[in-house]
Amino acid sequence: MSFRLEMRENASVGLRLGVSLGAGIVALLLVAIPVLFAGGSPLTAYGLMVQGAFGSMFALSETLNRATPLILTGLAAAVAFRAKLWNIGAEGQLYIGALAAVLVGSGLLQMPPALLIPTVMIAGFLAGGMMMVIPTLIKQRFGADEVVITLLLNFIVILFVQMLVEGPLKDPLAMGWPQSVPLLAEAKLPKLLPRLRMHWGLITGVVAAIVLWVMVRKTVLGFEIRAVGENKAAARFAGIPVDKTMLKVALISGGLAGLAGVGEVAGVKGYLSADLSPGFGYSGIVVAMLAGLSPIGTVIAAIFIAAVFVGADSMSRATGISNYVADLVVALSLLCVLVGSFFLRFRLRYDRKLEA
Amino acid sequence: MTDIPASALLSLENITKRFGPLVANDGISLSLQRGEILALLGENGAGKTTLMNILFGHYVQDEGVVRVAGKNGLETLPSGSPGAALAAGVGMVHQHFTLAENLSGLANIRLGTEALLSLGRASAARRKIEQIIAESGLTVDLDRRVADLTVGEKQRVEILKALYRDAKVLILDEPTAVLTPQEADGLFVVLRRLAANGLGVIFISHKLGEVLAISNRILVLRAGRKAGELVSATADRRAIADLMVGKAVAEVTRAPAKPGAALMAFDKVSLRQGASRQSLRKVSFELRAGEIVGLAGVSGNGQAGIAALISGLAVPSEGELLLYGKPIHRADPRALVAAGVARMPEDRQHDGVVGTMSVADNIAIEEVRSPAFSRSGWLDRKAMRARAQSAIAAYDVRCLGPDAEARLLSGGNVQKLILARVLEREPRVILANQPTRGLDVGAQAEVHRRIIAARDRGAAVMVISEDLDELFALSDRFLVAHEGEITDAGPAEGLDRSTIGLLMAGHSAAAEGLAS
Ligand SMILES: Nc1ncnc2c1ncn2[C@@H]1O[C@H](COP(=O)(O)OP(=O)(O)OP(=O)(O)O)[C@@H](O)[C@H]1O
Ligand SMILES: [Mg+2]
Numbered sequence: 013m014s015f016r017l018e019m020r021e022n023a024s025v026g027l028r029l030g031v032s033l034g035a036g037i038v039a040l041l042l043v044a045i046p047v048l049f050a051g052g053s054p055l056t057a058y059g060l061m062v063q064g065a066f067g068s069m070f071a072l073s074e075t076l077n078r079a080t081p082l083i084l085t086g087l088a089a090a091v092a093f094r095a096k097l098w099n100i101g102a103e104g105q106l107y108i109g110a111l112a113a114v115l116v117g118s119g120l121l122q123m124p125p126a127l128l129i130p131t132v133m134i135a136g137f138l139a140g141g142m143m144m145v146i147p148t149l150i151k152q153r154f155g156a157d158e159v160v161i162t163l164l165l166n167f168i169v170i171l172f173v174q175m176l177v178e179g180p181l182k183d184p185l186a187m188g189w190p191q192s193v194p195l196l197a198e199a200k201l202p203k204l205l206p207r208l209r210m211h212w213g214l215i216t217g218v219v220a221a222i223v224l225w226v227m228v229r230k231t232v233l234g235f236e237i238r239a240v241g242e243n244k245a246a247a248r249f250a251g252i253p254v255d256k257t258m259l260k261v262a263l264i265s266g267g268l269a270g271l272a273g274v275g276e277v278a279g280v281k282g283y284l285s286a287d288l289s290p291g292f293g294y295s296g297i298v299v300a301m302l303a304g305l306s307p308i309g310t311v312i313a314a315i316f317i318a319a320v321f322v323g324a325d326s327m328s329r330a331t332g333i334s335n336y337v338a339d340l341v342v343a344l345s346l347l348c349v350l351v352g353s354f355f356l357r358f359r360l361r362y363d364r365k366l367e368a
Numbered sequence: 369m370t371d372i373p374a375s376a377l378l379s380l381e382n383i384t385k386r387f388g389p390l391v392a393n394d395g396i397s398l399s400l401q402r403g404e405i406l407a408l409l410g411e412n413g414a415g416k417t418t419l420m421n422i423l424f425g426h427y428v429q430d431e432g433v434v435r436v437a438g439k440n441g442l443e444t445l446p447s448g449s450p451g452a453a454l455a456a457g458v459g460m461v462h463q464h465f466t467l468a469e470n471l472s473g474l475a476n477i478r479l480g481t482e483a484l485l486s487l488g489r490a491s492a493a494r495r496k497i498e499q500i501i502a503e504s505g506l507t508v509d510l511d512r513r514v515a516d517l518t519v520g521e522k523q524r525v526e527i528l529k530a531l532y533r534d535a536k537v538l539i540l541d542e543p544t545a546v547l548t549p550q551e552a553d554g555l556f557v558v559l560r561r562l563a564a565n566g567l568g569v570i571f572i573s574h575k576l577g578e579v580l581a582i583s584n585r586i587l588v589l590r591a592g593r594k595a596g597e598l599v600s601a602t603a604d605r606r607a608i609a610d611l612m613v614g615k616a617v618a619e620v621t622r623a624p625a626k627p628g629a630a631l632m633a634f635d636k637v638s639l640r641q642g643a644s645r646q647s648l649r650k651v652s653f654e655l656r657a658g659e660i661v662g663l664a665g666v667s668g669n670g671q672a673g674i675a676a677l678i679s680g681l682a683v684p685s686e687g688e689l690l691l692y693g694k695p696i697h698r699a700d701p702r703a704l705v706a707a708g709v710a711r712m713p714e715d716r717q718h719d720g721v722v723g724t725m726s727v728a729d730n731i732a733i734e735e736v737r738s739p740a741f742s743r744s745g746w747l748d749r750k751a752m753r754a755r756a757q758s759a760i761a762a763y764d765v766r767c768l769g770p771d772a773e774a775r776l777l778s779g780g781n782v783q784k785l786i787l788a789r790v791l792e793r794e795p796r797v798i799l800a801n802q803p804t805r806g807l808d809v810g811a812q813a814e815v816h817r818r819i820i821a822a823r824d825r826g827a828a829v830m831v832i833s834e835d836l837d838e839l840f841a842l843s844d845r846f847l848v849a850h851e852g853e854i855t856d857a858g859p860a861e862g863l864d865r866s867t868i869g870l871l872m873a874g875h876s877a878a879a880e881g882l883a884s
């Protein structure tokens with residue numbers, strides 16, 4: 013009697029979904045162990061987490077507020093990874109998008125909200141997009157690895173933003189805090205409900221996911237992105253402009269990350285500072301991987317990750333167990349997805365027969 | 369169990385494998401003796417590769433058992449485990465190679481059998497491999513990176529890899545499809561020698577001539593079933609072909625060409641960019657309407673450059689390439705396709721199809737931006753499916769339908785898909801690069817018929833092939849490539865294999881007394 017691994021010929025959609033779901037559940041189960049060591053009861057802890065994330069309108073709003081940038085950075089990673097363009101720079105693109113929003117929306121242009129908000133968003137999208145288009149051009153011209161460029165750019169951008177908010181962009185009325193001049197009221201994204209932090213960025217994220225989903229399945233551009241991502245040589249032979257398609261992907265990917273930055277300044281904070289994002293760009297990669305790079309899945313995965321963070325904060329306040337639990341759940345989910353994708357390629361078989 | 373002789377190495381009993389509604393193998397049995405070379409024949413999609421993948425543990429059969437000779441006679445091989453198959457002495461060289469390109473041949477051979485860091489044993493391993501090389505004649509430079517080896521050398525590394533693991537049974541899936549005729553002859557010498565030492569060989573091929581020459585026994589599959597078994601010494605081509613197809617294969621005939629205007633012309637074209645096997649030196653020739661031009665030559669003498677130029681992947685470094693009298697300045701495959709140029713890539717798995725996309729997608733891929741398949745940026749899925757449906761029917765592409773992923777098609781059926789893609793739109797210029805590589809005899813005849821029909825319709829055709837029989841069957845005029853230069857050998861009548869052979873070896877046309 014033995015267990016054996018077998019190669020799978022095909023993996024069904026249901027199986028892919030199951031793997032993502034299973035990964036989340038297994039991660040939560042594994043995290044029960046440290047919770048036990050910390051002297052808490054896992055059931056109570058998870059109960060509190062669920063309550064903290066979804067238990068009230070306020071909790072739900074906090075979770076969705078947190079999910080908003082993750083949806084956009086998740087989509088940024090998903091669309092790029094589809095095309096085998098390894099954008100690790102969503103963090104930097106987010107900051108550049110936020111910076112563009114501040115530059116355009118803090119007094120440079122005077123317009124009614126109906127015009128200013130779209131303008132700010134387009135500016136953030138284009139700025140974030142350029143932050144990915146340039147590394148892609150460098151890759152195409154000089155063969156430099158985009159992983160390295162985009163990763164390093166994250167640090168450069170954050171230092172640059174830090175310099176700006178402590179210098180030329182510094183708000184003289186902020187009592188010395190390193191933060192930028194505030195956005196005009198006309199540039200701010202309206203809240204979805206009164207007294208709750210959720211804002212229109214969430215709608216932007218969901219719409220972006222639907223647009224991407226439709227784009228991949230129904231449009232020529234989506235067709236070309238898939239072809240380039242799956243087999244560059246065949247795509248080139250068939251006449252698909254590979255470099256151009258990659259640049260389009262880069263613009264979309266960086267642009268989505270830029271929009272995440274716009275949402276944070278125009279929807280939540282109202283100004284730019286160097287601690288705008290607690291790593292939304294990097295978490296977006298986890299979100300995209302959890303979602304198996306599917307746009308709609310990205311929305312769900314982003315809400316899951318956001319719920320883990322928000323729920324863990326509230327659980328930690330109630331029980332004294334550290335909210336690092338959230339980081340553990342997220343990291344383990346990613347690991348579980350990677351292990352799970354192994355089961356997309358192989359299946360475990362149980363042999364009753366004895367060896368002949 | 370049954371009446372299997374004592375020297376049996378291997379027996380497959382009643383193997384059945386289904387993929388959804390498709391029965392790829394249907395109750396197939398076969399046995400193999402020590403020192404025997406068994407040829408596995410059958411149409412494209414008959415189930416040859418599937419059967420070998422089951423034997424090697426890549427696929428799990430739905431029914432039936434595999435037995436391999438062990439200490440206690442034939443022992444059942446656990447299904448679905450390449451590790452167990454390797455341990456039992458089954459080695460496989462796949463239709464598409466599975467080597468790590470950036471490692472040396474030596475590292476590739478040892479990969480998976482031992483920790484690569486065990487430096488101490490490296491010399492022992494090397495000695496063993498060198499001994500195998502000496503015994504078998506599989507000469508390779510073990511220290512070269514695999515990426516820098518020729519196709520033939522890569523294949524030798526694959527075979528060495530199997531022998532290094534003490535294979536008793538060696539499976540070769542269409543090994544000669546990618547070899548030059550010279551390399552193929554070398555392979556046969558090696559195989560005969562290995563068989564003489566007791567190795568059992570299963571050899572898949574579509575080339576009846578070589579099958580008759582090399583094998584002891586022939587097993588024919590048809591539509592997943594065993595259609596018959598023949599002893600090679602007494603078999604003849606007709607009988608095998610009839611067994612494979614179930615009906616007689618009609619001879620392809622063609623009327624003399626009526627060449628018209630030049631549709632594509634190379635005017636002192638040189639090409640230097642890219643790999644050296646692409647480079648060309650001051651090449652001039654014309655492709656005329658209603659004429660098939662055969663390009664002969666040992667692989668690597670510039671054919672790749674000609675193909676890249678006609679495919680729109682490159683532009684001349686010097687000289688001019690004219691299409692319908694107008695020079696081409698930009699490498700733009702899409703523009704060429706739109707202008708009526710049909711291109712079949714040499715390496716169809718690599719350049720021809722996107723494996724994870726559907727058959728319908730792959731048929732539409734060259735023209736997704738044309739009004740035939742899209743409107744202002746939106747795909748016309750219905751038109752794509754309809755085209756795929758008719759292509760599948762017209763070209764007999766065996767697959768589960770327009771939505772099947774292209775990677776699931778058998779090798780020959782991928783080629784039919786590409787033919788369907790390029791020939792359906794009645795092209796005016798056709799580049800057929802190794803058009804029948806890996807195709808079964810029936811499909812080969814069908815492709816030849818379609819190419820000739822296109823010519824009769826007025827298309828200008830260039831056929832690049834390493835198979836001289838194919839070139840003589842198709843060509844109205846011959847060109848010969850040698851070290852990046854092209855010699856016009858003139859009309860096919862009055863040419864014979866030896867003249868072409870001399871030109872391929874680099875003897876000048878003038879010396880052979882030919883008009884140019
Ligand atoms: N994983 C799979 N899923 C679905 N169908 C498959 C799969 N693998 C093979 N097939 C189908 O099974 C049939 C047999 O394929 P196989 O590759 O064995 O053919 P073959 O005899 O090797 O043909 P060729 O000479 O063209 O290489 C084909 O119709 C193929 O499309
Ligand atoms: Mg095959």
